[in-house]
Amino acid sequence: MAQDVLSSQRHPALIPLLLAGVLVMGLASVNLGPVPLSPARILAAFTGHGDEIAQAILFQLRLPRTLVALLVGATLGLTGAVLQGYLRNPLAEPSVLGASNASALGAVAAIYFGVADWHPALLPLLSIASGLIALMLLFALAGRSESPLTLILAGIAVSTLAGAGISLALNLSPNPFAAMEIMAWLLGSIENRTMEHVWIALPCVMLGMALLLYDPRALDALSLGEDGARSLGVDLSRTRIRLLLGVAIGVGGAVAVSGSIGFVGLIVPHLIRPLTDRSPSALLLPSLLGGAILLTGADILVRLIPTASELKLGVVTAFLGVPVFLVHLLRERRLW
Amino acid sequence: MVTISIRGISADLGRRAVLTGLSATLRPGTLTGIIGPNGAGKSTLVRALLGLVPTLRGLIEIDGRDLKTLSQRDLARTIAYLPQGQTLHWPLSVERLVALGRLPHLGPMSRVSREDREAVLEAMARADVAHLASRIATELSGGERARVMLARALAVGAQGLVVDEPLASLDPGHQIDVMELLAREARSGALVVAVLHDLTMAARYCDRLLLIERGMLVAEGTPAQVLTAERLRTVYGVTGHIDIGGAAPVVVPTGRWREPQAEAE
Numbered sequence: 001m002a003q004d005v006l007s008s009q010r011h012p013a014l015i016p017l018l019l020a021g022v023l024v025m026g027l028a029s030v031n032l033g034p035v036p037l038s039p040a041r042i043l044a045a046f047t048g049h050g051d052e053i054a055q056a057i058l059f060q061l062r063l064p065r066t067l068v069a070l071l072v073g074a075t076l077g078l079t080g081a082v083l084q085g086y087l088r089n090p091l092a093e094p095s096v097l098g099a100s101n102a103s104a105l106g107a108v109a110a111i112y113f114g115v116a117d118w119h120p121a122l123l124p125l126l127s128i129a130s131g132l133i134a135l136m137l138l139f140a141l142a143g144r145s146e147s148p149l150t151l152i153l154a155g156i157a158v159s160t161l162a163g164a165g166i167s168l169a170l171n172l173s174p175n176p177f178a179a180m181e182i183m184a185w186l187l188g189s190i191e192n193r194t195m196e197h198v199w200i201a202l203p204c205v206m207l208g209m210a211l212l213l214y215d216p217r218a219l220d221a222l223s224l225g226e227d228g229a230r231s232l233g234v235d236l237s238r239t240r241i242r243l244l245l246g247v248a249i250g251v252g253g254a255v256a257v258s259g260s261i262g263f264v265g266l267i268v269p270h271l272i273r274p275l276t277d278r279s280p281s282a283l284l285l286p287s288l289l290g291g292a293i294l295l296t297g298a299d300i301l302v303r304l305i306p307t308a309s310e311l312k313l314g315v316v317t318a319f320l321g322v323p324v325f326l327v328h329l330l331r332e333r334r335l336w
Numbered sequence: 337m338v339t340i341s342i343r344g345i346s347a348d349l350g351r352r353a354v355l356t357g358l359s360a361t362l363r364p365g366t367l368t369g370i371i372g373p374n375g376a377g378k379s380t381l382v383r384a385l386l387g388l389v390p391t392l393r394g395l396i397e398i399d400g401r402d403l404k405t406l407s408q409r410d411l412a413r414t415i416a417y418l419p420q421g422q423t424l425h426w427p428l429s430v431e432r433l434v435a436l437g438r439l440p441h442l443g444p445m446s447r448v449s450r451e452d453r454e455a456v457l458e459a460m461a462r463a464d465v466a467h468l469a470s471r472i473a474t475e476l477s478g479g480e481r482a483r484v485m486l487a488r489a490l491a492v493g494a495q496g497l498v499v500d501e502p503l504a505s506l507d508p509g510h511q512i513d514v515m516e517l518l519a520r521e522a523r524s525g526a527l528v529v530a531v532l533h534d535l536t537m538a539a540r541y542c543d544r545l546l547l548i549e550r551g552m553l554v555a556e557g558t559p560a561q562v563l564t565a566e567r568l569r570t571v572y573g574v575t576g577h578i579d580i581g582g583a584a585p586v587v588v589p590t591g592r593w594r595e596p597q598a599e600a601e
Contacts, residue, residue: 009432088425215444220436224488225423231386232492233412233440278426 008220008282011275018289022070025296029066030058032300060194068193068257069296071205073264075254076100077291078284079247080265081272082212085219085280086243089151090273091328093265094251097138097151098158099131100262103248103255104185105165106130110256112173120196124204128252134158135244144226187314188261190299197257204253209288211246215239216281223279261314263321264291270324294320337364338399338414338495338527340385345394346551347380354380355551357394362529364495367522369542370531371562373572377551378531379420382498385529386417398496412440415496416489420504420531422481424473430484431469434460437491455493463487463517479510486517496527503534515541535587539563539580547571559585569593 030042037045037054044050045058080093094100106127110116116123141154166185170178218239221229230236255261268290269283276282298316305311340362347355354377362368362385370378383389385396387403396403398414406414416437424433437459438452460466463483468476473484482502489497499518503511511534519541522528532538538545539559547555547562549571555562560580568576574589 217439217442217444221439223425223428223433224436225419225421225425227383227386227388227417227419228423230388230408231412231415231417231419232436233407233409235408277429277432279428279432280426 008216008279009277010282010286014272014275014286015289018286018293021293022289022296025293025300026066026070029069029296029300030062032303033057033062061192064193064195064198065190065299066296067198068190068201069299070292071198071201072190072254072258072261073295074288074292075205075208075250076261076264076295077268078209078212078265078288079251080291081269081280081283081287082219082243083247083265084269085283086222086239087151088222088225090270091152091266091325092155093263093269094247095159095260095262095264096266097155098134098160098162099138099247099251100255100260101159101162101166101186102134103127103131103252104260105162105169106252107256107259108166108169108181108185112169112175120200124200124253124256127256128204128248130162131252131255132244132248134162135248183312185259187312188259188317189310189312189314190258191310193257201253201257204249204256208246208248208250208253211242212250213284214242216284219280219284259314261295261317263317263324264294267317267320267324268294270327337525339363340415340496340527341395341397341400342381342385343395343397345384345391345396347377347384347389347391349380349389353551355384355391358548358551358553359394360546360553360556362496362527364527365522365525366543367519367528367530367541369538369545369559370529370548371533371535371538371545372548372554376548378548379500380551381548382417382500382529382531385498386415387411388417409440412494413492414494415498415527416492416494418485418489418497418499418502420500422485427472427474429469430465430471430473430476430487431456431460433473433484434465434487434491437488437493440492456491459487459491459493462490462520464513478505479507479513482506482510482514483517486514490521495525496529497521498529500531501533502530503532503537511537535563535576535589536585539585539587563587 031037035057037057041050041054042058045054076094083092083097084090106129107123110123110126115126138154138158141157142151163186167182170182175181218234221232221234226236268287272283272286272290298313301316302311302313342358342360344357344359345355346357358381370381372378380389384391387408398406435456438455441452442448460469463486465484465487468480468484473481476484502514506514515537518528518530542559544557545559545562546553547567554571555567563578563580565576565578568574573593575591575593577586577588577590579586
């Protein structure tokens, strides 16, 4: 019998490997760019002894971009794992359920109608509020059904509506680059991010994560259905509010600086689940770390693949997300 | 030792009245069967005992305390509940599944104690599933899975145990296993309540029966008092062969009961 049957079990090497992965991806992301910086110059810059050029490149360009990638990826990975546990559905994740697009819509509205200029906090706040409305709309549409199909259909409806809203808002705005901007928000991009973006995302991401990581056992209890969970003492209405707020705040803050990046929350828990005891709580921390690795890796790929205009992050994650859907489809049809 | 007093409770599901003015007392050391036709309100009654459906009128007292004043966690530690249907959404191992029964004793971030671990092992032994500990629960046979689910409920270590249709889709051997397990729990002092459809099993293993029809209690007492030919006819609409009193009581429906003269329906 295992040492501790009451806590979630994971492959013992999983967390150390993921932590190492985060470190490697973070360093690679900082190291990579048109101007080659030797590790010695990077180290010197970090310890405050570096030359001015190295310092400028690192702290104004690469470090903010890397930090945004890590924060956004971690949020999307964690919210995917939480939503899957809460909804008992392996296909749930913020972009599939429309929360990402809705948050992006809030951010777009804040930026292009000038609201964001009134106060810097309004951008993430509007993004969070519109994500929250979308999640409530989603639950209202899907009702109390435990069927994955109902939920996915409701998610498609919310996601499409919010996507159309983004296009409409940008079409209406007096912005000559509207078409490109629409792409950036719908597919996500973390080009040219500054420390200002990090400071917008960081508090939201931290608060969101705290809400999502509190009481992971409630998600385990939901494995037994809603009655089963309540009969184990789980306060479901409080859990629902906590998780709704956690997802909306985390995803809202992340999407406000990156746009809507799909599939991270789908791919990461799917890859990690086989390395755990498959209980929802076992997935949370690894999905957080895995999301950070995946998104930073995708951003490195975006920079490495030579294209005329920079490849959008969401394109890369969509290519990675499709196989996950295929696997589920094949299992559903019992072909695999 | 825990006693549950149900005092004139009523409950609605949507606009339909499901329970109307139902009163009963459930005592420790007793296996109480709740029987009645489909839609009579059996599941709603047991869900009300767990605070899972709001009661409109009346009162449920647990050891003299109003259920509504108890927190969900306190209630969860007092009464363990096994919903019908053996719901399990993820392919958890048997020991992880049984361990979920300890959740009412654990805070959101608290560590697991040795007591919790022992309760899990003991529950698996009592339900005879210790040998399945590392198997995946969703891959077990129906009979094994029913016992695993019971072990999960036993792991709570509550003084009350409420199970909803524990015999559904079990073969006769496994039905007997489950009923004997419930009877053993009652003999060791627990308050055990089981929603049952099989009247022979109810007659054979239950100390008391509550017969419910359209949300009302129509009979209460020992199996011999409750299960009469008259009641089979009026409540279930069937004729039946009843032989209670011997060592192996039998209640077998033999056909639909029809009004002798009329073809009114």
